[in-house]
Amino acid sequence: MTSPNGDGSNLGGSDVRAAAEAGSVLDDLTPEQLAAEWDEDKPPAAGPLANIAAAAVVVVIGIAGIFLSLAMGLGTPEAPEPGMWPFIISVVLVVLATALAVFGRNRLDAEKFSTSSWAVLAGVGTLIGFVLLVGTVGFEIPSLLLTFVWLRFLGKETWRMSTVLSFAVVAAFYLIFVVALGVPVPHLF
Amino acid sequence: MEFFEPVINGFGVVLEPMNLLYCLLGVMIGMLIGVLPGLGPAATIAILLPLTYGVEPVTAIIMLAGIFYGAQYGGTITSVLLRLPGEASAVVTVFDGYALAKQGKAGTALGIAAIGSFIGGTVSIIGLTLLAPIVASFALDFGPPEYTALALLGILLVATVSNGGKLKSVIAAGLGLLLATVGRDGFTGESRFTFGSLSLADGLDFVPIAMGIFGLGEILYNLEQRHNKVQAPAKVANVWPSRQDLKQSSGAIGRGSVLGFFLGILPGGGATLSSLAAYAMEKKRAKNPERFGRGAVEGVAAPESANNAAATSSFIPLLTLGIPANATMAIIFGALLIQGVTPGPQLVANDPELFWGVVNSMYIGNILLLIMSIPLVGIFVKILRVRAAILAPITVLITLIGVYTIRNSVFDIWLVIFFGVIGYLMKKFGFEPGPLVLAFVLGALLEENLRRSLLVFGGDAAGFVTRPISGVLLLVFLMVIFLPLIQSLFKKARAKKATNTDDPSRKNEKESV
Numbered sequence: 001m002t003s004p005n006g007d008g009s010n011l012g013g014s015d016v017r018a019a020a021e022a023g024s025v026l027d028d029l030t031p032e033q034l035a036a037e038w039d040e041d042k043p044p045a046a047g048p049l050a051n052i053a054a055a056a057v058v059v060v061i062g063i064a065g066i067f068l069s070l071a072m073g074l075g076t077p078e079a080p081e082p083g084m085w086p087f088i089i090s091v092v093l094v095v096l097a098t099a100l101a102v103f104g105r106n107r108l109d110a111e112k113f114s115t116s117s118w119a120v121l122a123g124v125g126t127l128i129g130f131v132l133l134v135g136t137v138g139f140e141i142p143s144l145l146l147t148f149v150w151l152r153f154l155g156k157e158t159w160r161m162s163t164v165l166s167f168a169v170v171a172a173f174y175l176i177f178v179v180a181l182g183v184p185v186p187h188l189f
Numbered sequence: 190m191e192f193f194e195p196v197i198n199g200f201g202v203v204l205e206p207m208n209l210l211y212c213l214l215g216v217m218i219g220m221l222i223g224v225l226p227g228l229g230p231a232a233t234i235a236i237l238l239p240l241t242y243g244v245e246p247v248t249a250i251i252m253l254a255g256i257f258y259g260a261q262y263g264g265t266i267t268s269v270l271l272r273l274p275g276e277a278s279a280v281v282t283v284f285d286g287y288a289l290a291k292q293g294k295a296g297t298a299l300g301i302a303a304i305g306s307f308i309g310g311t312v313s314i315i316g317l318t319l320l321a322p323i324v325a326s327f328a329l330d331f332g333p334p335e336y337t338a339l340a341l342l343g344i345l346l347v348a349t350v351s352n353g354g355k356l357k358s359v360i361a362a363g364l365g366l367l368l369a370t371v372g373r374d375g376f377t378g379e380s381r382f383t384f385g386s387l388s389l390a391d392g393l394d395f396v397p398i399a400m401g402i403f404g405l406g407e408i409l410y411n412l413e414q415r416h417n418k419v420q421a422p423a424k425v426a427n428v429w430p431s432r433q434d435l436k437q438s439s440g441a442i443g444r445g446s447v448l449g450f451f452l453g454i455l456p457g458g459g460a461t462l463s464s465l466a467a468y469a470m471e472k473k474r475a476k477n478p479e480r481f482g483r484g485a486v487e488g489v490a491a492p493e494s495a496n497n498a499a500a501t502s503s504f505i506p507l508l509t510l511g512i513p514a515n516a517t518m519a520i521i522f523g524a525l526l527i528q529g530v531t532p533g534p535q536l537v538a539n540d541p542e543l544f545w546g547v548v549n550s551m552y553i554g555n556i557l558l559l560i561m562s563i564p565l566v567g568i569f570v571k572i573l574r575v576r577a578a579i580l581a582p583i584t585v586l587i588t589l590i591g592v593y594t595i596r597n598s599v600f601d602i603w604l605v606i607f608f609g610v611i612g613y614l615m616k617k618f619g620f621e622p623g624p625l626v627l628a629f630v631l632g633a634l635l636e637e638n639l640r641r642s643l644l645v646f647g648g649d650a651a652g653f654v655t656r657p658i659s660g661v662l663l664l665v666f667l668m669v670i671f672l673p674l675i676q677s678l679f680k681k682a683r684a685k686k687a688t689n690t691d692d693p694s695r696k697n698e699k700e701s702v
Contacts, residue, residue, distance in 0.1 A: 054618045058360055065367055072381060078648025082374040082381055085636045086367060093363045096356060104356045109619030116413045123412050124610060130589060131602045139590060147582040154412055155578025169583055183594045
């Protein structure tokens with residue numbers, strides 16, 4: 001949910017190992033130093049452009065919301081038409097997003113995209129492939145492929161581990177969802 | 190004795206085998222995801238929502254609640270042994286917990302944390318038992334204007350107290366409110382933002398949104414972050430803390446429990462904030478604060494008691510007012526709505542079995558967790574060896590297949606993927622997903638009450654201010670918005686003075702904040 005999870009998992013491995021190698025040098029960190037170290041370990045922050053881009057997207061959504069709400073009709077406060085409430089929210093969104101672009105653009109809480117962001121894109125690709133296939137060939141083959149890709153290529157497991165595990169996972173899902181629970185998942189067998 | 194009758198009946202509900210089983214299942218899952226870094230309790234609860242369709246409402250909520258407070262126990266283990274917090278609420282436990290582990294006292298730290306969590310949880314359940322009916326009876330008189338103000342304040346507080354940028358969090362909440370308007374307008378029956386799509390005619394379903402933004406979004410985000418494989422630690426010995434350790438930390442446990450209980454009730458409070466606050470308080474109170482960070486038992490005891498107490502007490506606003514106090518509660522709120530139960534002041538009176546069943550299940554859950562954290566801790570330490578890379582595809586499949594099973598709809602899988610990508614991008618650009626989901630859940634309630642109030646007032650918005658309770662709530666709402674603005678203006682004025690009196694390094698400092 002919150003960033004410390006992700007950050008923590010980054011630094012943990014390297015730190016534990018480094019600590020083991022370097023003896024007790026790294027071991028005597030005060031909480032402040034530790035917090036600073038976590039901060040350093042965060043993915044590199046994106047510049048003001050990222051914040052402005054995010055604000056621009058919200059402004060576009062807000063303006064679209066305003067026009068669509070106007071088309072639905074606003075009515076009066078006493079007898080509001082369907083467009084009134086979305087209109088109010090859209091106006092607030094435009095105001096807030098403008099404020100973000102003007103005052104908040106220098107905050108460094110956005111992250112840069114890096115080469116490892118391609119992994120996310122690839123992951124989304126496998127998800128889309130899964131949905132496209134699941135309706136026609138059932139869940140088994142798409143699940144097998146998805147698990148294998150995630151293990152071998154996104155997770156850098158060995159070929160053997162990935163193969164064995166993906167078959168095991170699909171078998172387990174089949175047993176749980178189809179055999180035991182009788183859930184109506186589209187399946188081949 | 191009249192008061193206690195439904196309370197005791199609630200134990201009857203808990204002791205039904207089905208409920209006991211789901212309680213055990215819930216706390217075990219909670220403990221597991223607490224131990225495994227990556228997925229937080231909100232994401233896990235979101236992903237497991239489809240599992241709750243087939244069971245009774247009480248049973249479902251007992252399990253989901255168990256995941257939430259179970260995660261508070263589990264998060265400690267990785268904090269202490271690996272110096273990486275399994276949960277955000279266990280971050281401060283790292284400081285002294287890991288220091289203790291280095292001194293060969295990992296067992297002591299884990300034991301104290303488990304006992305502190307147990308006491309914190311129990312104190313909080315007792316507080317919940319006593320306080321919740323009172324709050325509920327007070328709120329029975331609330332009309333639409335009060336609910337409008339309460340929902341507005343709740344959303345704003347959750348957005349501003351969350352750890353992301355405030356402005357971005359409020360924007361996320363606004364987007365959530367806008368998403369909630371998709372579908373049929375409750376008053377006129379007209380379609381809004383459906384673009385002619387039949388799948389959108391009934392509005393966006395809560396489950397795909399929660400599963401996407403919290404669950405899948407987090408999985409995708411972790412995909413990018415994960416580089417190192419975690420090494421599993423060595424064995425943990427002597428988990429039973431000594432009498433002296435217990436004596437030393439008893440004060441910290443007591444104070445942490447009470448602080449956690451009260452911070453948990455506040456919207457936006459919750460487990461993470463209260464663990465930080467409890468640690469800070471202990472450090473301030475200590476005779477030699479330099480011990481903290483070097484293996485002070487109190488530094489483990491206080492935050493662990495507090496986060497568990499807060500996890501429990503954050504059920505109070507949900508179950509008595511129908512206003513979720515944090516993102517996890519928003520998902521449980523959604524789960525209740527799916528079950529046809531509307532949480533609110535009437536819940537205690539109309540559905541005592543559900544209310545007391547859930548509350549009392551927490552006693553059982555905490556006892557189970559104490560057993561898992563002390564005698565059985567070795568098993569969970571072993572689980573640390575499971576690599577995140579192996580879990581990721583399994584959670585993805587659970588999400589995709591799970592959401593399909595709800596309505597046998599492929600469209601819902603598309604929705605989950607869409608919101609998963611949104612959730613990932615939000616995290617990337619520094620927007621907290623919590624406020625969006627919370628606002629989405631409260632959106633319909635907010636609009637309905639706003640429009641009803643305006644009908645009652647004959648279109649005159651001044652009516653909100655003249656009613657005492659809604660007036661006060663709106664005043665607090667305005668204060669939450671404007672106080673920080675005024676403060677930052679003052680700060681800026683002061684900083685300007687400072688830069689004028691030749692200090693060039695200061696300027697850079699300010700920019701990087």
